[in-house]
Each structure stands twice: as structure tokens, then as C-alpha cells.
Amino acid sequence: MSTPLVEMKNIEKHFGSVIALAGVSLEVHPGECHCLLGDNGAGKSTFIKTMSGVHKPTKGEIYFEGQPMNFERPRDAINAGIATVYQDLAMIPLMSVSRNFFMGNEPTKRIGPVTVFDHEQANDVTMAEMKKMGINLRGPDQAVGTLSGGERQTVAIARAVYFGAKVLILDEPTSALGVRQTSNVLATVDRVRKKGIAVVFITHNVRHAMAVGDRFTVLNRGKTLGTAKRGEITPDELQDLMAGGQELATLEGSLGGTV
Amino acid sequence: MTDGSNPNDADERVLARSRFREALIRPELGGIAGIILVFIFFLLTARDSGMFGPAGVMNWSIVSAQFAIIAVGACLLMIAGEFDLSVGSMIGFAGISIAILSVHLGWPMWMAIIATFIICVALGGVNGWLVIKTGLPSFIVTLAFLYILRGLTIFAAIATTRKTIIGGVREQAEGDWLASLFGGKVLTGVFQWMGDAGWIETFSRGTREGQPVVDGIPMLIVWAIALVIFGHFLLTRTKFGNWIFASGGDAQSARYTGVPVNRVKILMFMFTAFCATVFATCQVMEFGSAGADRGLLKEFEAIISVVIGGALLTGGYGSVIGAALGALIFGVVQQGLFFAGVESSLFRVFLGVILLLAVILNTYIRRMITGEK
Ligand SMILES: Nc1ncnc2c1ncn2[C@@H]1O[C@H](COP(=O)(O)OP(=O)(O)O)[C@@H](O)[C@H]1O
Numbered sequence: 153m154s155t156p157l158v159e160m161k162n163i164e165k166h167f168g169s170v171i172a173l174a175g176v177s178l179e180v181h182p183g184e185c186h187c188l189l190g191d192n193g194a195g196k197s198t199f200i201k202t203m204s205g206v207h208k209p210t211k212g213e214i215y216f217e218g219q220p221m222n223f224e225r226p227r228d229a230i231n232a233g234i235a236t237v238y239q240d241l242a243m244i245p246l247m248s249v250s251r252n253f254f255m256g257n258e259p260t261k262r263i264g265p266v267t268v269f270d271h272e273q274a275n276d277v278t279m280a281e282m283k284k285m286g287i288n289l290r291g292p293d294q295a296v297g298t299l300s301g302g303e304r305q306t307v308a309i310a311r312a313v314y315f316g317a318k319v320l321i322l323d324e325p326t327s328a329l330g331v332r333q334t335s336n337v338l339a340t341v342d343r344v345r346k347k348g349i350a351v352v353f354i355t356h357n358v359r360h361a362m363a364v365g366d367r368f369t370v371l372n373r374g375k376t377l378g379t380a381k382r383g384e385i386t387p388d389e390l391q392d393l394m395a396g397g398q399e400l401a402t403l404e405g406s407l408g409g410t411v
Numbered sequence: 412m413t414d415g416s417n418p419n420d421a422d423e424r425v426l427a428r429s430r431f432r433e434a435l436i437r438p439e440l441g442g443i444a445g446i447i448l449v450f451i452f453f454l455l456t457a458r459d460s461g462m463f464g465p466a467g468v469m470n471w472s473i474v475s476a477q478f479a480i481i482a483v484g485a486c487l488l489m490i491a492g493e494f495d496l497s498v499g500s501m502i503g504f505a506g507i508s509i510a511i512l513s514v515h516l517g518w519p520m521w522m523a524i525i526a527t528f529i530i531c532v533a534l535g536g537v538n539g540w541l542v543i544k545t546g547l548p549s550f551i552v553t554l555a556f557l558y559i560l561r562g563l564t565i566f567a568a569i570a571t572t573r574k575t576i577i578g579g580v581r582e583q584a585e586g587d588w589l590a591s592l593f594g595g596k597v598l599t600g601v602f603q604w605m606g607d608a609g610w611i612e613t614f615s616r617g618t619r620e621g622q623p624v625v626d627g628i629p630m631l632i633v634w635a636i637a638l639v640i641f642g643h644f645l646l647t648r649t650k651f652g653n654w655i656f657a658s659g660g661d662a663q664s665a666r667y668t669g670v671p672v673n674r675v676k677i678l679m680f681m682f683t684a685f686c687a688t689v690f691a692t693c694q695v696m697e698f699g700s701a702g703a704d705r706g707l708l709k710e711f712e713a714i715i716s717v718v719i720g721g722a723l724l725t726g727g728y729g730s731v732i733g734a735a736l737g738a739l740i741f742g743v744v745q746q747g748l749f750f751a752g753v754e755s756s757l758f759r760v761f762l763g764v765i766l767l768l769a770v771i772l773n774t775y776i777r778r779m780i781t782g783e784k
């Protein structure tokens with residue numbers, strides 16, 4: 153396979169005496185959806201935060217497009233093309249979709265001596281991008297608060313893609329959503345992957361992972377229990393792995409040499 | 412993805428909202444409704460009192476402009492998610508600072524004014540910096556400043572001049588280029604011409620015989636209009652305006668997308684201090700003196716104007732135009748009750764009532780926007 157877009161090697165993260173991550177490795181390739189599974193407290197969020205520049209790993213290496221990377225702050229990761237969509241922190245409900253979409257990246261134009269927010273361009277782009285994602289807005293000035301949770305996730309994903317994300321990290325985007333909203337988000341993930349973007353999809357729902365995942369990594373108490381490719385593992389086996397890895401021995405065969 | 416979702420479903424659903432409801436969902440709604448009610452009320456009760464003659468209009472316009480100047484700062488700060496309770500103390504402090512520097516220390520007026528602006532805006536920055544650094548609610552930090560600044564002001568006035576009111580500012584300001592930017596009047600020629608043409612009344616006796624009863628637009632009003640236009644433009648038409656909304660709407664989300672939230676908030680504290688200093692400078696020039704107790708309760712009047720204008724106390728939503736309407740309601744009612752011969756203490760009753768109504772209306776509007784129940 154080609155060089156991975158992101159390669160995380162033996163990442164450790166300690167918070168004082170708490171060892172949140174005890175050597176986790178993972179790689180993501182362009183156009184693939186890598187699912188990160190694990191029970192609550194397994195260390196999934198901590199792990200992706202080392203990828204998105206929020207935490208500095210205590211130990212371990214991060215390679216981005218083959219180059220060693222050292223993100224000091226989230227902005228560094230964003231600039232490199234790693235975008236993260238957090239479950240509840242994706243959007244600001246009182247602001248319009250268009251204002252949210254361009255938050256922090258506002259298009260501007262000059263009117264005489266002053267530089268102003270180019271609302272026309274922002275509105276046009278927002279409407280077009282939302283349409284591509286299958287969301288019909290009443291208008292670009294519709295408040296995000298009127299969108300459903302799934303639609304908000306979709307707007308956040310569309311925003312990351314529009315601004316050139318090469319890696320899209322989704323931290324439990326479906327955990328608070330209903331069935332229909334979930335399937336909309338999963339469809340969006342699929343669409344994004346087909347554009348050649350690498351997706352890291354965090355969930356503790358095996359069915360959601362199975363719906364879109366190309367590879368599956370299970371985290372348990374800060375350790376990787378293994379990575380499996382699609383077709384190499386059944387949902388039941390994945391479920392067992394997440395449940396604590398007691399079945400690890402019997403699963404070794406199906407995980408192949410990827411452990 | 413077999414959820415049977417048809418994108419047109421959603422479309423039909425959102426279109427179902429009526430145009431009328433749509434038009435209602437805007438921050439200025441309360442302000443617009445309020446201003447109409449207030450004008451109808453006073454047209455009915457105080458029409459013959461001169462409230463709507465040239466002098467009367469000028470009277471409530473000046474009071475409204477005073478409210479508007481501090482409301483613009485408070486509005487942008489509130490939308491950015493913070494409060495400043497030290498505005499009133501800052502007004503007293505700025506006035507005394509100008510008076511001490513010019514009258515007591517003999518500095519030229521323009522230097523005293525510029526130095527005061529620098530000191531006050533820096534103090535606003537300290538307010539903001541403390542809020543950001545400590546992570547405490549701005550309510551508490553600026554409450555502390557309310558006392559610190561007021562105390563310092565009285566102390567400084569007494570320590571230097573043994574008085575809490577320092578006069579002689581007008582004499583010192585005579586002919587000063589910068590002072591006239593705060594205490595002067597514009598369009599005096601136009602008003603004289605209108606007086607001569609008989610469009611507005613002129614004084615028929617006394618030293619000002621032949622002069623129009625309203626002889627120009629005070630700079631205070633010019634400042635108010637300029638600040639409202641500036642604030643409205645900044646908020647709605649610029650990139651920075653989007654950052655103000657974002658910082659107040661959800662600081663963490665804004666940070667994740669790269670909005671410099673801390674810088675935005677600190678700058679808004681500085682702008683609030685700037686507005687307070689404009690207010691203080693105009694007031695000092697008008698009265699010709701500074702008083703250590705000036706500006707009392709102004710922070711609340713500013714906040715009330717802003718809330719009547721549709722801003723949410725929790726930040727992230729509001730309008731500078733709305734805040735200006737709130738200030739206008741304030742000014743018209745305060746002076747209108749006087750023209751109508753109503754006991755002026757009732758003004759406070761009115762304030763409390765209208766504040767409650769505004770907050771209730773705003774909560775309702777926010778629910779419509781966010782769809783929450
Ligand atoms: N900032 C932190 N300080 C201390 N401990 C933390 C911090 N962040 C996470 N942890 C701990 O690390 C472990 C993994 O947490 P997290 O990554 O949030 O799990 P997950 O996202 O898989 O549910 C938990 O035991 C949590 O308490």
C-alpha cells in the first residue's frame with residue numbers, strides 16, 4: 153500500500169499518574185475510513201486529540217505524509233489538513249449556517265478602503281455545499297439551531313472538506329443521533345471518503361462502524377487490541393473485542409498478522 | 412442508507428414557517444415594537460407639552476444619545492459573551508482624569524483627553540485580560556473594578572483638589588481643537604438659517620434674541636450616531652463581527668475553528684471602555700466640570716438598553732441597531748414622563764417592567780431560532 157497519510161506509532165499519553173494511552177499505533181490512508189472503536193474511557197478521544205494537536209503525546213511518533221510531525225496547537229493540525237469534528241462542539245446554534253460555515257475562514261472583499269465580510273460569496277458557497285450534502289436550507293441565513301443533530305454534523309463535515317481537509321476526524325458523530333440522522337451522517341462519511349479524504353471515525357457502535365469502515369482498530373484501556381480489515385472480522389467478533397478482549401485468543405486467527 | 416429520507420420532506424417542513432413569523436425573528440423586534448408604543452403613548456399624553464417641538468426633540472435626543480454611546484460598547488461586549496459592570500465607574504474616572512490633568516496639572520486639554528483615552532482603554536484591556544486569564548465570570552471581575560475605579564476616582568479627586576467636583580474645565584477647553592470634537596455643535600449655520608426662515612422658533616428676548624431655540628446638533632449626538640454606525644457595520648459586515656458572534660455563541664467551538672476568542676473579548680472590553688470615555692468627555696465638556704460620582708448606575712442602563720434591543724444576556728446574539736433603539740426608548744420615556752408631568756420616580760418602575768418584558772420576549776425569540784422547547 154502507499155505511504156499512509158497519517159501514521160501514529162506507539163503513542164503514549166499520561167495525565168499525571170493516569171495512563172490514558174499505553175502505546176497505540178494506527179495508520180490512515182487516503183480514501184479510507186478507519187474506525188476507532190472502544191468502550192467509554194478507552195482513550196479514543198485522547199488518542200485523536202494527539203492527532204489534532206490538542207494534546208502532545210508523552211511518547212511516540214506521528215508522521216504526516218511520511219514526515220515527522222509535531223503539532224503545538226490545534227491550528228497547526230488544521231493548517232496541515234487535519235480537521236476534527238467534535239460531537240457537541242461542531243456548530244454555534246444561534247448563528248446562521250453560512251456564518252458557521254465560514255467561522256474562522258471568512259471570505260472578504262474590499263469596498264474602497266475597508267475590507268468586509270463577503271456575505272454573498274459565503275451564502276452562495278454555503279447553499280451549494282449544503283445541496284451537495286443533501287441538505288436543503290430555507291436560506292443561508294437559517295440558524296444552525298433549527299437543524300437536526302445529524303444535519304449539524306453534516307454541515308461541520310462539509311465545512312472541513314470545503315476547507316481542504318486531507319484527514320477528517322469524527323469523534324462519536326453518531327452517538328447522540330436517531331436512526332435516520334445517523335444514516336445521513338454515515339452517508340456523508342461515505343461521500344467524503346470517495347473524494348479521497350482519509351476518515352478517522354470514532355464510535356462505540358459496531359453497526360455504525362461496519363456500515364462505513366474499511367479498517368477497524370479497537371482500543372481497550374489505552375491499548376490497541378488489533379486492527380482488522382473489512383471482511384476479516386464479523387460484527388460479533390468486533391463486539392467481543394470491545395467488550396474487553398477476553399475473546400482475543402480465539403480471534404487471533406481472524407485478525408491475521410495485523411495485531 | 413435506506414431510511415427512506417426524501418430531501419424534499421425537509422424542504423417542505425422548513426417552508427411551512429410563515430413569512431410573518433420569519434420577519435418577527437430578529438433581535439430588533441422588541442426595540443421596534445417598544446419605540447412605536449412609546450411614541451404613540453407620548454403623542455397621546457404629551458403632545459401639547461412641547462415634547463415634539465424642536466427644543467423638546469433635542470432634549471430627548473441628547474438623553475437618548477448618551478444612553479446610545481455606552482450601549483454600543485455594552486452591546487458588542489455582551490454579544491461577545493461578556494459584561495462590564497465598571498462602565499459607570501469608568502465614566503466618573505475618565506471625567507476626573509481629564510479634569511485633574513487639564514485643570515490641576517495644567518496640561519493642554521487635547522493632551523489630557525488623549526491621555527485619559529489611553530489610560531481608560533488600557534484599563535478596559537486589564538479588565539478583559541483578567542477575565543480571560545482567571546477564567547472567572549466577567550460579572551465578578553468587573554464588579555470588583557466597579558468599586559476599585561470609583562474608590563480611586565474619589566481618592567484622586569480629593570487628594571489633588573480636596574473636592575469631589577472639579578470645575579474650570581470649560582475655561583481650560585476654550586479654543587482647544589480636540590475638546591470641540593466632544594463639546595461643540597455642528598450644523599449651527601443650518602439651524603440659524605432655519606431660524607431666520609421661521610422654520611424653527613427663535614428666542615424673542617434676552618441675550619440670545621434672534622437665535623434659534625435649537626442652534627445646532629451637539630457633538631454628543633454625532634458621536635452616538637457614528638458609534639452606532641461603526642458598531643453595526645463591524646458586527647454585521649466584517650470578519651471580526653463574525654468572530655464576535657462566534658466568541659459569545661460558544662467560545663470553545665470558536666476556538667476549535669481558529670477564531671482568536673481571547674483577542675476578540677479583550678478588544679471588546681477595550682471598546683466598551685472607549686465608549687465610556689467618549690461619554691465622560693462629552694459630559695465634562697457640556698457641564699464644564701467633572702464629578703467623582705458621575706456615571707452612577709450607567710452600566711445597568713447600558714445593559715438594559717442592550718437587552719431591550721434584543722441581545723441575549725448569554726451572548727452570541729444581538730444587534731447594535733436594537734441597542735440604539737433601546738437607548739432611544741430610554742431617552743424618550745425618561746424625558747417624556749417629565750414633559751407629561753408624571754412623577755419621575757415612576758421612570759424606574761417603567762424600567763423594571765420593560766426590562767422584564769424584553770427578557771421574556773428575547774427568550775421566546777431565542778427558542779424560535781434554536782428550535783429548543
Ligand atoms: N485531560 C485529562 N486529564 C486527566 N485524565 C484524562 C484527561 N483526558 C482523558 N483522561 C482520562 O483518560 C482516559 C481516556 O479518556 P477518553 O480518551 O476521553 O476516552 P474515550 O473517548 O474513549 O471515552 C479516561 O480514563 C479519562 O479519565
Ligand SMILES: [Mg+2]
Pocket residue numbers: 196197198
Ligand atoms: Mg470520547
